[in-house]
Structures are given as structure tokens and as C-alpha cells.
Amino acid sequence: MPAPDLTADELRDQLEQARHEYGELLERGLSLDLTRGKPSPAQLDLAAGLLALSLDEDYTAADGSDCRNYGGLQGLPELRTIFSEILQVPVPQLVAADNSSLALMHDCIVHAMLSPLPGAEGRWVDEAVAFVCPVPGYDRHFTLCERFGIEMIPVPMTAGGPDMDAVEDLVRRDRRIKGMWCVPKHSNPDGTCYSDETVARLAAMEAAADGFRIFWDNAYAVHDLVDQLVEVGDLLAACAETGHADRAFVFGSTSKVTLAGAGVAFFGSSPANVAWFLEHDAIRTIGPDKLNQLRHVRFLGDAQGVYDHMAGHRKLVGPKFAAVERILSEQLNGTGLATWSRPQGGYFVSLVVDAGCARAVVQKAAEAGIALTPAGATHPHGVDPEDRYIRIAPTFPGQEDLETAIGGLATCVRLVGWGRRRHSGGTEEAR
């Protein structure tokens, strides 16, 4: 983002203009929220049929079991069949659980903390444990690491996924590296889709640690904004083919397909890992809510039903992402003050500003009533060392509110950015 060649007068004019606009913004007394990747009420309305489903006449699973009673730890086979194709996991190796894939990731870490993983000698609680964390990344992944004392080793993202030279080098050398976070499709926050080469290298690379695992959080597996769906390679199969069958832990959910608070989540892995997970899960619970699983089966029908359902989301979400792109382009193109991602799916746009400016922009936006995810949330421990990344979550607000918020955010970028350029060392706007 080189600064364009502006004369001192031009720069002063730009800053004046930004200050004027920001003053107007303050006067509007906004209260808008771009913080979290939540589906909008209109998106949730797409699942109204799920809420209307009555099960009182037929609560029986395909295998004849009564879904109202205890049992069925691995989840309904017919539900796993629907998501087997979507998550690229064979049905017998897929677990269907309750509403939170985050909970499944948490529990996998807990079980690994307290019992050796297949192929591992020790428990993580007895060892120094580190995870490779592609950055920018998902704050809740980082929080899981913090909670369990897992050191986070950042690796930069590239256009095709994490920098694989760096990843291979770290994982081959460092026995403490027991895991790695990946959001392989429409990654949080920058919308990256992992290339086939990245997937192949992740599967094939050498690992110094016994029991090294890739936490493959396929949260946006069917969340494309384009009609031609993006395909990401099958990590689980690639791991099996390269002799690392137990490497992949696959996660997914319907939180952003059906209902954010009342969906179903999935864990898929090798037969040994699934047996390991279920052995420990059986001590925790007698089984998931099979009725909610049955509702999902009846509502979605099959994998094609999921794709068809997602087309409805695309119609609602597409215009929001388009508005983000349009407004940022209108206000920031040619300024040299920011770049941003143009994702083909997922829930976020990554806005990258001058080094040292992200926090100031978020602060200015907050003062104008526009709540953004805290700057730094995209990095381990909430600290973006360059202070450049801002995560935009466009899905939840209505179209008009979103456009107002993005316009206001762009104003803040210009206010802070031109301020910095004019008074190198920072102005009151930039602090």
C-alpha cells in the first residue's frame, strides 16, 4: 500500500474531508455491530421448516431405534450419510454430535491432554505442547490454546493457505508441535481456500512429534458466495495415502447452515481416532440429542438438499459482501490506505490497514457507534504485532445498517490513515 504522491496541500484536504465526514458520523449516533460471524434473522428464517417439524408421530431412526431415548453415541447414521460427502469423511468415520463443533475441538484437546492420542506416547498435560497457528486466524482457536497452555507459533497465510515452507520446517524440527489449526475453505478471517498443493503437503509432511494432528475446522464447507462451488482437497484421504492416516481431525457443523444455536456438529477422522474419541466421549455422555439430528435429516433430506439450502443463504449474504466490496472500493481505492479480501465464501472480510493503525481505526469506529471485532483478535493472544488486521463480519446486520457501518468504517480508515501520513509519528486521531 504505497502512499500515492500527494502534495502537502492535497494531504491536508484529504484529512480535512475525512474529519468532516467523521464529525457527521458522530452526529448520527449510530449503534451498529460488525463483531461476530452470526447469521442474520433472515438467514435463520430459511430453517423455519426445521422449527415447524413435528416429531410426535415418528421419532424412529432408520435403524429402528427410538430417538427419544438414551443411546446412539456416534449419532444417526442417516445424518452422517448426508454430511459424509460434504465433509469428505466416510460415514463410519464420522461422529454427529450436538450443536457445537467448537465443543468437539475442545473435547479433542481435553482428551489429548489427559490420555495419549493413538500413535502418541504421552499425555499433552505432561509435555510442552505447541500448535502451528496460521495468521490471521480464528480467535476462538487461539483461546482454546491459551486455555490449555498450548504455545502458539504463528505462520503467515498466503493466497493458497498457510506458508507451507514455514509449516514444513517447523513441524519437522519441533517435537513440541502436536497440532495445527486450519480453516481450509473460506478461512476466517481472510476467506482463503487451501490449494491442492497445500493439502497435499500438509498430508505428506514429516512431523517430529508423535501424534501430530491437524485440526481441520471446515466451518464453511458449503458456504460459497459464488455459484461455482469451490472445491478444497480431501485431507483425510490424502493423509491416509501418505501413511499419516491418524493426522487429520475434521470438524464441521450446521451452525451456519440451519440454526446457529441449535444445529448439529461433526467430528471425522481415522478409525483409530474415532474409536479413541468415542471411548472418552462415552464416559462423558450417553449420547447426543438424536431428535434434533432426526429433524435435520427430515429437513435437509440429502447432500443435495444442503447445497440447495445454501443457495438461499447465498441470495441473502451475497449482496452484503458485494456492498462491502463496493463501498470500500468507492472510498478507499487509490488512497493506498488499505487492502481487503474479496472472499468467495465464508463469513468475513479482512481489512488490512497501515501498520500501527488497526487499533486506532477500531477505536474511532467504536466512538462512532460501529462495533468491530477488537483489532488483534485475528492473532494469538489478541496481539497483531503489526497492528494491521481488522475483521469485518457483514452477515448479521440488515443491508442498510451494514452499508452505513462499512461507509463509516472507511471514513475511520481515511481519518486515521491520512492523519498518520500527515503527522508521521501519529496524531491525536491515530492514538
Place this chain on the structure above:
Amino acid sequence: MPAPDLTADELRDQLEQARHEYGELLERGLSLDLTRGKPSPAQLDLAAGLLALSLDEDYTAADGSDCRNYGGLQGLPELRTIFSEILQVPVPQLVAADNSSLALMHDCIVHAMLSPLPGAEGRWVDEAVAFVCPVPGYDRHFTLCERFGIEMIPVPMTAGGPDMDAVEDLVRRDRRIKGMWCVPKHSNPDGTCYSDETVARLAAMEAAADGFRIFWDNAYAVHDLVDQLVEVGDLLAACAETGHADRAFVFGSTSKVTLAGAGVAFFGSSPANVAWFLEHDAIRTIGPDKLNQLRHVRFLGDAQGVYDHMAGHRKLVGPKFAAVERILSEQLNGTGLATWSRPQGGYFVSLVVDAGCARAVVQKAAEAGIALTPAGATHPHGVDPEDRYIRIAPTFPGQEDLETAIGGLATCVRLVGWGRRRHSGGTEEAR
């Protein structure tokens, strides 16, 4: 159970009669299951209205939040209000979660393993940890201890709860004792209700360990078989009154109220413990399935609605417990071969046979197609040192099947018992 004064001939006749009956039993080729405390389909039918509830027109909680979306970690306040009275926990100190109270117990142990409890110095994973385990008790509690390497120290049950002299002595002396299991009402398996004195002594007793906790699994809080409901003392309040505010971890669920696989579970404790739990739970999940909670609110209405609903269970379950009592009395009264509990609620009858005979009885029943919980399951590590306890779960089978199974079980008790008496040292039947 002193043996009655039988002559050798009488004893031979009794054994012959039991052998004859057992032979007939084998010929029937039964396949009956008394293993688990599962509600019957007829009991689950009582919640048909819950399954028929449509939420597509109104998915809004009392506080205006959209139950379809993320959030609401502590669970719906209106649901917590209903169960506050039942579980004796103030609403702000009660957490409503997903379907499994076992999962909440598991997670409390996990969090205590990996982070100090309020008032505790260290993490359990770094210390020797032991739990007091009243026996007979619930096998899944014992399995949780086994899984986390927690030593189990058995204490015998009395008519009013655990032997409190023994409990007080252990807990006062042994710093390793960080916890204790309790099923205070209609205990699993012998149906004991804790006396007021027991509750008061549990609350007031000295504990050597910092962070000592009582895991108060109130699984059968409203599961009375008698019209005059049994009242058990309020441990949480008693702990607060005796200066041990953080001692009680209260658990409950609607698994045996509404739907075994799709109910809601509760955790209640002191404000400090609830904050501690939620702090860790927030890292695991963004919130429970609030729609299922909302269904429960609409279906149950209020605490009186729960009591009214339980009257329906009583009508279905009462005759089953009555049949167990009647058949065991008919077949075993006067033999001196067994005693059994006459619970006023809950899900189990405890059948106590001659020392060294329980396993043999369960084996004989299995050979005749009557599946029972493995002998020993009522004790830590699945080992009943005297081999006397058999747990009967009468709720799931239909009335006729249940009566057949209990009759068959009584035959096995006589077969094994008379055999033992005749050939002291054991016969082929008794091995």
C-alpha cells in the same frame, strides 16, 4: 439373611424345585433386558406434546433474544426459574445446558483437573485426588473417577444416606479427598433418601482438602413413586450457612422427566463456582441449544407443571415397582436367600443375595435370556468385594415382560442360593 432351619431333605426338595423351574425358564428362550435405567416408550409418550411443539412462529425468549442464534451460555432464565425450586438452586446460580447432566459432571472434573477450583491452590492433574464413593452407587460416577485417575474410597450406605461417621473421619483426615459422589434422593441403586441430619453433616463437616466438592447428583429430584413427595434437605443453602458456600455442585436433568435423549441438564452452585464453570464453558461453546430449552419452557410451564407431569410417570412406573416387590416377596420371602430395597422413587431396586452369589445369579439369568446390569457395577472398578449386590432396572420393559423377568430372576436366586447352601463351597450352579 440367616438360612431357615431346613432339613437336608427339605433343602434337596427346594433345590430340585428351583432346578425344575430354571429348566422351564431356559425352554422359554427369553430375551429380556433389566440392565439400564431407561424410561419406557409409554413414559416417553408423556412428552409427545414437546415433540409436537412448533417453534417457527415464536422462537423468542422472555428477554427478547432469538433462540435460533448463538449465545446465552447460562441457558434461558425462564427455564432456570422452573427448575430453581425443584433443584433448590437460586436462578442466578443455575446453569441450563444440553441433554446430559453426566456431561456437566464430566466437564466439572475436567475443569478442576486443568484449572484450580475456587478456593483451591492447585489443579487436580498435579495432585493425588480421591473421592468418597458411597456404595452401592452409580457405575457412571465410578467410571468418571477411573477415567481421570481419581482414587475411589468406598463408604457404606445406611438408611439415611452414607455412613456419616466414616465420611466425616475420612474427609477431615485425608487431603487427597477432593470430592464425594451423592445421589441424595431415591439413590441409584438402593433408593435411599438422605436424611436431614446427613445433609446437615455433609454441609458442616471439616475438610482437609482445599476445594473439597460434593457432587450432588439430584437425578431423581421429582421421581417419587408415592403421592406424598419425599423432601431432601437443601445442601447448597446448608453449605452457605455453615461457611462452606463453594462445597456443593448440584446436578439435575429432565432426561427422566421429558426425553432421555433430548432433555435439558442443569448445574447449580455458589456464585463463585458458577462463574468458574462458565468461564471455562465459554471456551468450549458459544451456548446450549436454546430452542430445546424453549420447548421445555412452553411444554412444562412452571414447577407445578413438572410435578403434574411426573404424576403421569408415577402411574406408569408404580405398577412395575409394585410387581417387583410382589414377585420377589412371593418367591423369596421366608427363604432367607435375599433382601431387597422398597424404594419410594427413582429407577432401581437393589437385590442383595448371599455373599459370593451375585455374579452367579446374574450369569444364570443371562443364560436364561434375562440381561441384568453386571454384578459389581454398583461398586468402584466394578468389583463388589462381597459379591452380593444386583441392580434391577424395572422401568423399560413392558409390564408382562418385567414380571416374567423378575420371576426368572427370583428362580435364579433360589437355584444359586439353595445350591450354595446344600453344597457349601459351591456347586456347578454357583460358579
